[in-house]
Amino acid sequence: MNNNYDLIIVGAGPSGVFTAYELIELGIAKDKKILIIEQGKAVDKRYCPVEKTGKCVKCKPYCNITSGFSGSGAFSDGKLTLPNKDSDTIEVGGNLDKYLGVQETKNLMFYTDEIYLKFGADKSVEGLEHLDKIKEIADRAKENGITLANCPIRHLGTEKSHELYKKLQDYLLENNIDIMFETNVKDLIIKDNKVLGVIIENSNGSDEMEILSKYVVLGIGRKGANWLSEMCAKYSIKNHAGVVDVGVRYELPDSIMKDINEYLYEGKFIAHLPPYKDKVRTFCQNPSGFVANEVYDNNLNLVNGHSYKDKKSTNTNLAILASHHFSDPFKEPIKYGINIGENANQLGKGNVLVQRLGDILNRKAYMG
Numbered sequence: 001m002n003n004n005y006d007l008i009i010v011g012a013g014p015s016g017v018f019t020a021y022e023l024i025e026l027g028i029a030k031d032k033k034i035l036i037i038e039q040g041k042a043v044d045k046r047y048c049p050v051e052k053t054g055k056c057v058k059c060k061p062y063c064n065i066t067s068g069f070s071g072s073g074a075f076s077d078g079k080l081t082l083p084n085k086d087s088d089t090i091e092v093g094g095n096l097d098k099y100l101g102v103q104e105t106k107n108l109m110f111y112t113d114e115i116y117l118k119f120g121a122d123k124s125v126e127g128l129e130h131l132d133k134i135k136e137i138a139d140r141a142k143e144n145g146i147t148l149a150n151c152p153i154r155h156l157g158t159e160k161s162h163e164l165y166k167k168l169q170d171y172l173l174e175n176n177i178d179i180m181f182e183t184n185v186k187d188l189i190i191k192d193n194k195v196l197g198v199i200i201e202n203s204n205g206s207d208e209m210e211i212l213s214k215y216v217v218l219g220i221g222r223k224g225a226n227w228l229s230e231m232c233a234k235y236s237i238k239n240h241a242g243v244v245d246v247g248v249r250y251e252l253p254d255s256i257m258k259d260i261n262e263y264l265y266e267g268k269f270i271a272h273l274p275p276y277k278d279k280v281r282t283f284c285q286n287p288s289g290f291v292a293n294e295v296y297d298n299n300l301n302l303v304n305g306h307s308y309k310d311k312k313s314t315n316t317n318l319a320i321l322a323s324h325h326f327s328d329p330f331k332e333p334i335k336y337g338i339n340i341g342e343n344a345n346q347l348g349k350g351n352v353l354v355q356r357l358g359d360i361l362n363r364k365a366y367m368g
């Protein structure tokens with residue numbers, strides 16, 4: 001096996017996949033040796049047993065929802081939020097506009113959308129018609145101190161995003177990108193402030209070996225955030241912790257969300273509500289969708305949601321999140337977020353805590 005590369009990408013989530021894709025488009029991959037290392041499986045081998053078992057079986061060594069080619073996006077329903085052409089601001093996409101500026105960020109979002117279209121994304125875009133109805137929804141929100149971030153959405157659908165990523169996986173392999181699956185990057189090799197490669201092991205923890213490379217790109221997502229914090233501490237790498245979103249996933253009948261589902265597909269509502277006026281927002285709305293369990297290291301159980309293009313439920317689910325930047329008196333926002341998740345899991349006997357609205361009001365906890 002070759003253990004000398006020009007560039008190593010750790011993680012085959014969207015960030016790792018699109019890094020490799022760009023290296024192909026720039027003509028760099030043609031005569032350079034590029035390797036992606038991913039602890040999960042190839043996208044066509046990823047499968048979540050919950051559809052058969054009706055219950056999360058906590059796949060070992062890694063959760064198929066959060067690991068493998070296409071990362072935590074494999075079972076995502078692939079909602080691509082596009083910029084609103086008429087707006088001078090961007091309400092989505094984290095802080096990218098602060099680094100790149102609004103116009104450059106918009107250009108990048110359209111460019112990314114083109115790649116998805118090239119690999120077979122559905123051509124229709126939600127939220128561009130019924131502008132009078134959308135205005136009515138925005139006005140009603142405004143009356144209650146809530147802003148509607150009006151962005152068009154391209155919805156791929158869970159099953160279709162799987163197919164799309166299979167095409168992307170084939171495209172990378174056909175264009176000189178090597179991919180190592182079921183392989184964990186355990187450590188970085190850094191000497192005199194220079195990266196020299198990585199130390200890998202099989203995903204079951206055996207067969208440790210070194211792979212050398214002048215460049216290492218880390219695209220390890222939420223799943224690898226803890227590991228990255230450890231690496232930064234071990235090698236004194238300067239870092240800046242981002243915002244942590246804490247919240248709940250809310251499931252309710254489609255009929256209640258009818259107008260928002262029909263005219264917008266996803267309503268992105270933002271408010272700074274009393275008493276603390278922290279930013280609270282709705283996120284990842286899935287009309288006629290499904291709630292999904294995702295398992296992280298040490299059996300941390302969290303929830304997400306998705307919706308298929310064809311298979312439908314009669315419920316909409318969405319997250320309601322409060323964003324917080326924890327910097328004082330501690331600088332470990334990820335650890336703090338994990339603590340909150342673990343405490344909730346403890347109340348749910350190791351599972352996700354499920355409550356009906358009445359249960360919350362009556363202060364009753366139910367297990368997932």
Ligand SMILES: Cc1cc2nc3c(=O)[nH]c(=O)nc-3n(C[C@H](O)[C@H](O)[C@H](O)COP(=O)(O)OP(=O)(O)OC[C@H]3O[C@@H](n4cnc5c(N)ncnc54)[C@H](O)[C@@H]3O)c2cc1C
Nearest residue numbers: 011013014015039067068071072073076079185221224304
């Ligand atoms: C159910 C669900 C629905 C979602 N719906 C949407 C949506 O509709 N639209 C949207 O835009 N986003 C959605 N998301 C979020 C989206 O999937 C993530 O924002 C995106 O996947 C992040 O990409 P990433 O490459 O940064 O990280 P990830 O996708 O998390 O990929 C990181 C990869 O790195 C691997 N890795 C980590 N550490 C190591 C290591 N040490 N060694 C080797 N490999 C490692 C992991 O196995 C993983 O495959 C959804 C997520 C989920 C779970």
